[in-house]
Amino acid sequence: MPLPLDHTLDNSYAALPPAFYTRLMPTPLPAPYLVAVSDQAAELIGLNAAQAAEGLEVWIGNAVPQGATPLAAVYSGHQFGVWAGQLGDGRAILLGDVTTAAGPMELQWKGAGQTPYSRMGDGRAVLRSSIREFLCSEAMAALGIPTSRALALTGSDHGVMRETVETAAVVVRMAPSFVRFGSFEHWYYRKQPEQLKILADYVLARFFPALLEQEQPYAALLQEVTERTARLMAQWQSVGFMHGVMNTDNMSILGLTLDYGPFGFMESFDPGHICNHTDQHGRYSYANQPEIGHWNCYALGQALMPLIDDVALAQAALDxxxxxxxxxxxxxxHAKLGLSQLPEQAEADRSLFDAMFGVMEANAVDFTLFFRHLSQLKRGDASGDSAVRDLFIDREAFDRWAAQYRARLQHEAADDGQRAAAMNRVNPKYVLRNYLAQVAIEKAQNKDFSEIHRLLSVLRHPYDEQPEHAAYAALPPDWASHLEVSCSS
Structure with a gap:
């Protein structure tokens, strides 16, 4: 019986010199079962839902499509700001890539067994963290934020030791490329400029061919990646998303959200919130993400210096x-508040935004619900204020800010209905809150995958009202405050 993707997989990365990777097969898992498939992700590589559902043995790594050349890539990186040396795909194995109308799409097993880069790890992923990655990858795509995708989630009762014994799982994730900032750092710190150039030329030719026409293509590459990263950080901040482990080995050269571990969506607004329990010093707090994104670009710039060979050019790209x-x-x-960007209002708007975040922080207001309910506020009176006002302990503080906001709305041509519709197109009602993922995880650990499927369906339409699913947009229950995620998540 033919397997999904038989004879359709290429592997451009395998054409690089052998020092860039190790070819190996995934390690089979006993008694596999299918947890979930994303039919939307499957469509990106030409598979229909039925074909994707029949791919269990491939998705868990027990069978390999004909023509595939699986490999684990080597890279290095800075972890929590400290040079960590060689890392690499410790529990990920690249199947290969599929040519699509939108360009190449690589497929990668995560959790498919040990590789030469596993260090002290077992090369496995657990069901708990795999559910989180599967759901958040697809949720971020639905939010319109650049991200790797999740094709399939499979499991096995094979035991995996973390803090306790858990069961194994494999996520098949997809991205045009899994090359990271740390892929370049690896060759820089090993003082191998020839390999560095091979990698840079590969990335340029495959993803940024227009940059090859420029006088300084490597500086142009640094600028392109810097700008993509800057836009990604802004998009994360705008929906309250926190990555949790922004190490350089987790930063995509294409500006994608990559490697979902201890992530979280902001609930009670606190700029200093740390979603990763392992991050004891708060390096990757919500407020620090933009600065860390910039720091990581500097790390990439340092790695590319042997190719750019001009500090001023590199600095200009990073600037x-x-x-x-x-x-x-x-x-x-401006979009989140339903405002036009009017030059004459620029200073007043910054004051409005600063005051908004200040009153949100002082009242620990739920990030997602604040922006969603704000669309109900009316320009001329307070009749639509109750939903957003009730999120505040100090309602008079909200009233003072709301008066400032209403004054600003007087300069807008759109009426209340038009503004509300526009705001609801950019302010999601549904995000993957930690407690929603936890409920799905606990059910899945008892072989009930219905909540995963339900969440996937809801999160695919985050901007729609979906009144039948309104409970998924509610404030988190009290028990959710005790949830913690760490680097083992």
Missing amino acids: RYQPVFGAEMERLL
């Missing part, structure tokens, strides 16, 4: 980060 981030953040905040 694009702040203006691009600032412009994107301004654009997104």
Whole structure:
């Protein structure tokens, strides 16, 4: 019986010199079962839902499509700001890539067994963290934020030791490329400029061919990646998403959200919130994400210096980060508040935004619900204020800010209905809150996968009202405050 993707997989990365990877097969898992498939992700590589559902043995790594050349890539990186040396795909194995109308799409097993880069790890992923990655990958795509995708989630009762014994799982994830900032750092710190150039030329030719026409293509590459990263950080901030482990080995050269581990969506607004229990010093807090994104671009710039060979050129590329981030953040905040970007209101708007975040922080207001309910506020009176006002402990503080907001709305041509519709197109009602994922995880651990399927369906339409699923947009229950995620998540 033919397997999904038989004879359709290429592997451009395998054409690089052998030092870039190790070819190996995934390690089979006993008694596999299918947890979930994303039919939307499957469509991206030409598979229909039925074909995707029949791919269990491939998705868990027990069978390999004909023509595939599986490999684990080597890379290095800075972890929590400290040079960690060689890392690599410790529990990920690249199947290969599929040519699509939108360009190449690589497929990768996560959790398919040990590789030469596993260090002290077992090369496995657990069901708990795999459910989180599967759901959040697809949820972020539905939010319109650049991300890797999740094709399939499979499981096995094979035991995996973390803090306790858990069961194994494999996520098949997809991206045009899994090359990271740390892929370049690896060759820089090993003082191998020839390999560094091979990698840079590969990325340029495959993903940024227009940059090859420029006088300084490697500086142009650094600028392109810097700008993509800046826009991604603004998009994360705008929906309250926190990555949790923004190490350079987790940063995509294409500006994608990559490697979902201890992530979280902001609930009670606190700029200093740390979603990763392992991050004891708060390096990757919500407020720090933009700065860390910039820091990571500097790490990439350092790695590319043997190719750029001009500090001023590299600095000019990196200097694009702040203006691009600032412009994107301004654009997104105006959209979230239903405002036009009027030059004569620029200073007043910044004051409005600062006051908004200040009153949100002081009242620990739910991030997602605040922006969603704000669309109900009326320009001329307080009749639509109750839903958003009731999120505040200090309602008079909200009233003072709301008066400032109403005054600003007087400069807008759109009426209340038009503004509300526009705001609801950019302010999601549904995000993957930790407690929603936890409920799905606990059911799945008892072989009930219905909540995963339900959540996937809801999160695919985050901007729609979906009144039948309104409970998924509610404030988190009290028990959710005790949930913690860490680097083992």
